[in-house]
Amino acid sequence: MMQRLEMDQIRQWLPNRENDHNTTKRDYGQVLLIGGSAGMGGSIIMSAEAVVHAGAGLTTVATDSNHHTALHSRLPEAMALPLQDLAGISERIKKSTVVAIGPGLGLDERAVNVFRIVLASIRDHQILILDADALTLLAREKSKLRTEHVILTPHAGEWKRLTGLEPDEQIDEQNQRWAKDLGATIVLKGDETRIYTSEESYLNIKGTPAMATGGMGDCLTGCIAGLCAQSEDALPGVLSAVYMHSYIGRELAENQHIIRPTQIAEALPVYLKKLTHM
């Protein structure tokens, strides 16, 4: 049966440093983000803003070198790697708690190469998030997902590419079966996002049409990566990220016609603190 995400449950899963002693950035996870081909650097920068604001200890972004200045001027906290530096990316994967690939990645040869490297290098103890163009590549390449903790974050169009299901065929029973077959946790995004593991399914709180702005999913990918990096288990990290993303969107929409994805990222540290005390 589908479980509704509730604030009381989410609150217990949120990272809370109030009782931590002698910790360093290394205790809060390392995230590697991969994406942002020419003209789409903004997408992976939006993901990176969410990762940093969610509290990941260290954040690295592999993106087209043309975007490094933009990344650093918005987010000096993040490190950068060129998207074509396969050896560098491979080395960085080894050190990562979470790897997220896809926003603005593109579908060209460079994208395919880096996608293959990621799938070949990721290990079972690591969390892998596939979004946007990485989902299209997954559908095209029909790759097998070998790691234990894989999270896919499709919208209805990307889910159709992966499963062949038309939007009106994307019903719980089918989605659940596909989650099992793919061996992944599915975050099926929409105005009411649903999450499927092979055994369970969850219904998120409703977001708001004010969140229907380009880059909102890129921001969600960063929220998931950042919270998973600080979570013992992947699933609580995923569920709390999906919830927080919509919760903050709704809060901001009380006074705004639309919400910029970067505003959700910006508000994360405040709401992460606030919700743990509510």
Ligand SMILES: NC(=O)C1=CN([C@@H]2O[C@H](COP(=O)(O)OP(=O)(O)OC[C@H]3O[C@@H](n4cnc5c(N)ncnc54)[C@H](O)[C@@H]3O)[C@@H](O)[C@H]2O)[C@@H](O)CC1
């Ligand atoms: N600032 C930026 O650089 C941005 C870059 N973006 C990147 O742009 C690329 C293309 O992303 P798109 O999401 O447009 O995907 P695609 O162009 O891959 O897919 C869109 C297709 O899916 C269909 N579809 C069905 N249900 C849909 C739904 N609920 N939402 C969206 N499309 C649906 C559409 O009709 C369309 O045919 C990705 O790499 C993405 O990360 C976007 O994230 C927007 C912001």
Ligand SMILES: Nc1ncnc2c1ncn2[C@@H]1O[C@H](COP(=O)(O)OP(=O)(O)O)[C@@H](O)[C@H]1O
């Ligand atoms: N009408 C809406 N109501 C609630 N949430 C929405 C609405 N429209 C979009 N969203 C949310 O915004 C995000 C859009 O993701 P996606 O389509 O991948 O965007 P992008 O690729 O532009 O970043 C999802 O998290 C989705 O749940």
Ligand SMILES: [Mg+2]
């Ligand atoms: Mg998207």
